[in-house]
Structures are given as C-alpha cells and as structure tokens.
Amino acid sequence: MNSIITSSKMTLNKDLLLISKLYKFLYLLCEIYPNNEINNTQNQQKYIEDALMFIEQNYSDNITINEISKYISIDRSYLHRLFKKYINKSPQKFLLDLRMEKASSLLENSTLRISDIARSVGYKDALLFSKTFKKLKNCTPTEYRNGKNHTPMV
Structure with missing residues (x-):
C-alpha cells in the first residue's frame, strides 16, 4: 500500500506505475485469500x-x-x-429407500421372519415397518415375498 501511495505522488508515468502496483497488490490478495x-x-x-x-x-x-x-x-x-x-x-428419503431396498432383498433371498427383517433394516416395530413397506411398495412384505405386486420404489 505504501508503494501505491508513493507512486501516486510521482508525475512521470504515474498511471502506468499505479496500474502495475495495483496488479501486484491484487495478485498478493489472491495469493493470501485464494478462491475457496x-x-x-x-x-x-x-x-x-x-x-x-x-x-x-x-x-x-x-x-x-x-x-x-x-x-x-x-x-x-x-x-x-x-x-x-x-x-x-x-437424507431421510435416501435412508428410507435404502432400508426398503435392503428389506426387499432379504424378503426375496431369505426365509427370515418379517419382524427379523424389520429389525435388520432399522425398525424396532414390525408393524411400522410393514406399513411403511406397503406405502412404498404397494404391497405388504408377505405379498412381496410371495411375488405379488412387485413395483419399483418411487
């Protein structure tokens, strides 16, 4: 800054010198405060x-x-x-979709009870799990396991 002030008091080629000092000042600012x-x-x-x-x-x-x-x-x-x-x-929808995807896979590929599947995907209450599953899949977990109404999640 002192260099800019000193340059501003000069008479010969003052504008050119000020511009160069200003560019140097801006360069230093960019070095100190990079684009984050x-x-x-x-x-x-x-x-x-x-x-x-x-x-x-x-x-x-x-x-x-x-x-x-x-x-x-x-x-x-x-x-x-x-x-x-x-x-x-x-995040809530992502977590819900992941849980239902994992539950669907367990329903298709295991003989675990519905309550065990509910617990394995984060539901303490099997009834809440079944209601949530039905809301998203348009069928109960038992119907899904038996191959009825397999619809993709939305």
Whole structure:
C-alpha cells in the first residue's frame, strides 16, 4: 500500500506505475485469500461421501438425520441441502429407500421372519415397518415375498 501511495505522488508515468502496483497488490490478495469455491465443492462432496458411508454402515440401527449430521460435523439443514443438491432426495428419503431396498432383498433371498427383517433394516416395530413397506411398495412384505405386486420404489 505504501508503494501505491508513493507512486501516486510521482508525475512521470504515474498511471502506468499505479496500474502495475495495483496488479501486484491484487495478485498478493489472491495469493493470501485464494478462491475457496473449488475447495467448497470438494468439501461438499466429501460431506456427502461421509454421510453415505455412515448411512450404509448404520442403516440397520435406528439412526437419525441428526446423528448423521453430527458424525460429519455439519448442521442438519446444511446436510439436507447437500443431499438435495447431489442426491436429489432428502437424507431421510435416501435412508428410507435404502432400508426398503435392503428389506426387499432379504424378503426375496431369505426365509427370515418379517419382524427379523424389520429389525435388520432399522425398525424396532414390525408393524411400522410393514406399513411403511406397503406405502412404498404397494404391497405388504408377505405379498412381496410371495411375488405379488412387485413395483419399483418411487
């Protein structure tokens, strides 16, 4: 800054010298305060990756969105915005879809009781699991297991 002030008092080629000093000043500002947009995008993607990993590893527990956001150390509403931006669904919807996908696979490929499947995908209450499954799949877990009404999740 002192160099710019000193240059402004000169008379010969003052404009050219001021412009060069200004460019140098701007260069130094950019060096000290880099554009964090790229870093911000990388951070956002890392948050999503960490959240997806946490969900994949813990969907069978009764996890909440608050627990996910605490795990990756961000605010719950920020997590929601990131999921909408990168996954096109809320974290809650993603977790629900994952649980129903895992339950569907267990219904098709195992002889576990419905209540055991419910617990294995994070539901303590088998009735709540059955109601949720029916709402999303348009059939009960038993009907699904028997091959009736297999409809894709929306």
